Amino acid sequence: MSNYATVSWRRRQSERERVEFSLTPLPPFSLNFTVWILRRRPHNSWDLWDGKVYRRLLFLDGQPLEVSVSQEGSVNKPKVKVSALARKINPPMIPSLKSSLQQILGLEVDLSKFYKMAQNDPLLRPLVIKFWGFKPTRYPSVFEALVNAITCQQFTLEAGISLLGKLVAKWGVRLDEHGPRSFPLVHDLASLTIEDLRALGFSQQKARALIELAEMVRQGLDLESFNSYSDEEALKKLQELRGVGRWTAEYVLLRGLGRVHIFPGDDLGIRSKLVSWLGIKESLDYKGVMNILKRWHPFGGLVYFLLLLKGLEEKGKIFLLGDK
Numbered sequence: 248m249s250n251y252a253t254v255s256w257r258r259r260q261s262e263r264e265r266v267e268f269s270l271t272p273l274p275p276f277s278l279n280f281t282v283w284i285l286r287r288r289p290h291n292s293w294d295l296w297d298g299k300v301y302r303r304l305l306f307l308d309g310q311p312l313e314v315s316v317s318q319e320g321s322v323n324k325p326k327v328k329v330s331a332l333a334r335k336i337n338p339p340m341i342p343s344l345k346s347s348l349q350q351i352l353g354l355e356v357d358l359s360k361f362y363k364m365a366q367n368d369p370l371l372r373p374l375v376i377k378f379w380g381f382k383p384t385r386y387p388s389v390f391e392a393l394v395n396a397i398t399c400q401q402f403t404l405e406a407g408i409s410l411l412g413k414l415v416a417k418w419g420v421r422l423d424e425h426g427p428r429s430f431p432l433v434h435d436l437a438s439l440t441i442e443d444l445r446a447l448g449f450s451q452q453k454a455r456a457l458i459e460l461a462e463m464v465r466q467g468l469d470l471e472s473f474n475s476y477s478d479e480e481a482l483k484k485l486q487e488l489r490g491v492g493r494w495t496a497e498y499v500l501l502r503g504l505g506r507v508h509i510f511p512g513d514d515l516g517i518r519s520k521l522v523s524w525l526g527i528k529e530s531l532d533y534k535g536v537m538n539i540l541k542r543w544h545p546f547g548g549l550v551y552f553l554l555l556l557k558g559l560e561e562k563g564k565i566f567l568l569g570d571k
Contacts, residue, residue, distance in 0.1 A: 262334070263332050263333065263334060263422075263423075264332070264333055264334070264335055264336045265330060265331065265332045265336075266330070266331050266333075266336050266341060266344075267328070267329065267330045267331075268328075268329055268341070268345070269319070269326055269327065269328050269329065270326070270327050270329060270345065270348065270349070270354055271325070271326050271327075272325045272326075272327060272352070272354040272355070272382070273354065273355055273356065273357055274322070274323050274324060274325055274380075275322045275323050275325070275379055275380040276318075276322060276325035276327075276354065276380050276382060277318075277322050277325075277378070277379065277380030277381060277382075278301060278316065278317070278318040278327065278352070279296075279298070279318075279565070280378050280380060280381035280382075280556055280565075281352050281353065281380075281381055281382045281384060282294065282296045282301045282352075283296070283555075283556060283559055283564075283565050284381060284382075284383070284384045284552050284555060284556065285351070285384045287404055287408060287555065287559075288404060288405055288408045288564070289564055290405075290408055290409060290412060291408055291411075291412070292412045292415055292416065292427075292428070293411075293412075293415045293419065293427060293428060293429065293430050295427050299317055300315050300316065300317045301315070301316040301317070302314065302315050302316075302427050303351075303427065304419075304420065304421070304422060304426065304427045304428060304429040305344070305347060305387060305429070306420075306429060306432065307340050307343050307344055307347065308337070308339075308340055308343070310333055310334065310335070310340070311333065311334075311420055311421075311422045311429060312331045312332065312333045312336075312340075312344065312422075313331065313332040313333070313422045313426050313427065314329065314330070314331045314332075314344070314348070315329070315330045315331075316328070316329050316348065316352070322379060322380040323380075325380070327352075327354070329344075329345075329348060331344055332422065332426075333422070334422075347387060350385050350387070350505070351384060351385060351386070351387055352382060352384060353382030353383045353384055353385070353505075354382065356382055356383055356505075356507075358382070358383075358549070361375075361546045361549055362375060364543070364546065368542075368543075370524070370525070371543065371550070371553075374553045374554075374556075374557060375553070377557075377560075378553055378556045378557075381552060381553070381556060383505065383507045383548060383549060383552060384502070384552075385502060385503065385504075385505045386502055386503050387430075388470070388471070388503070389470035389471055389473055389474075389499060389503040389504065390433060390460070390461075390464055390470050391430050391503070392498070392499045392502050392503025392504075393460060393470070393485075393488070393491070393495070393499055393503065394411075394414075394430075394431070394436070394457060394460070395407075395411065395498075395502070396491075396494075396495040396498045396499055396502075397453055397456050397457055397460070397490050397491070397495060398410055398411050398414070398449070398453065398457070399411075400453065400490070400492075400494070400495060403516070404516055410447065410448055410449065413447045413448065414431055414444075414447060415428050415429075415430060415431065416428065417447065418431040418432075418435045418436070418439075419431055420432065420435075433461050433464045433465055434461075434465055435461075436457060436458060436460075436461035437458065437461035437462040437464070437465045439458055439461075440458075441454040441455055441458065444457065444458070452490060453490065455489065455490075456488075456489045456490025456491075457490075459489050460488060460489070460490075463488075470503075473485070473503075473504060474504055478500060478506060478509070481496070481499075481500055481504065482496045482497070482500065485499055485500075492513075493513055493533075494511055494512075494513035494514060497509050497510075497511040497512070497513070498511045498514070501548045501551065506548065507545075507546060507547075507548035507549050508544065508545035508546060508547055508548060509547060509548050510536065510537075510540050510547030510548055510550060510551045511551065512533040512536040512537055512540075513533055514551075516558075517551055517554050517555065518531055518536055520554040520555075520557065520558050521536065521539070521550075521554060524554065524557065525539070
């Protein structure tokens with residue numbers, strides 16, 4: 248478990264309470280690379296990053312918390328400082344917040360076996376060195392993973408993030424007028440009409456799928472229980488939901504359930520990056536991708552994240568901070 252510094256509280260003049268503490272990730276850890284796996288694109292408006300501080304509005308026990316995370320120490324001897332602002336912070340919320348951040352940022356994921364494998368792999372080793380300290384991230388909930396996946400279906404990632412940004416701008420919650428907006432909540436999406444989402448640019452099919460999903464969760468569907476399913480069971484259960492096919496289900500296994508051996512083979516953007524990275528002249532289908540990924544089993548999802556970072560760096564979206 249992570250080592251925690253003493254928790255401290257402060258009350259602001261605006262009657263907000265702030266709590267501060269530290270977490271010690273399993274090394275190596277780079278907040279920079281890890282946050283970019285969450286953000287995916289610079290115009291992500293809910294996972295905020297200024298190069299030093301990651302900010303996100305989370306909900307715990309029905310309360311919004313504006314959370315800020317910064318890194319202290321080196322990648323190989325990391326420590327992260329957390330500050331959370333809320334109208335009222337009850338002591339039981341602190342363990343929940345720590346657990347949530349550990350999941351979102353992968354703070355306690357041990358990648359030593361992956362690094363050992365990569366050390367002797369001439370293709371993988373340079374990527375691991377370049378993005379040293381990245382961690383496999385997870386969305387705060389399986390619901391958020393599904394909303395992300397459904398929204399980004401058959402879109403470029405740029406277009407998908409833009410559409411999600413419109414959703415956040417319209418229905419995300421703020422703690423105050425200058426703070427970040429949350430990702431839309433289940434009950435807010437469930438209360439929308441198809442026309443509401445169509446007005447933002449969602450297709451009829453996507454709008455219907457999102458509203459139906461939100462309503463099912465509001466009525467009691469426990470998406471977090473999917474964590475207990477095997478891959479095959481989870482894939483089957485997910486694909487029973489409206490608008491969820493193989494790519495969406497595999498994406499949720501990786502980014503919502505933390506199954507780092509899963510590489511969403513139908514992801515055309517990452518597939519093209521894989522082809523380019525390997526210098527393959529012909530295109531690959533799903534089966535071809537899976538055959539290639541056998542080389543790095545059971546770490547296909549980690550390869551997926553590294554290719555995402557590689558693409559961002561090549562486009563000048565992220566910079567290597569030299570903080571090893």
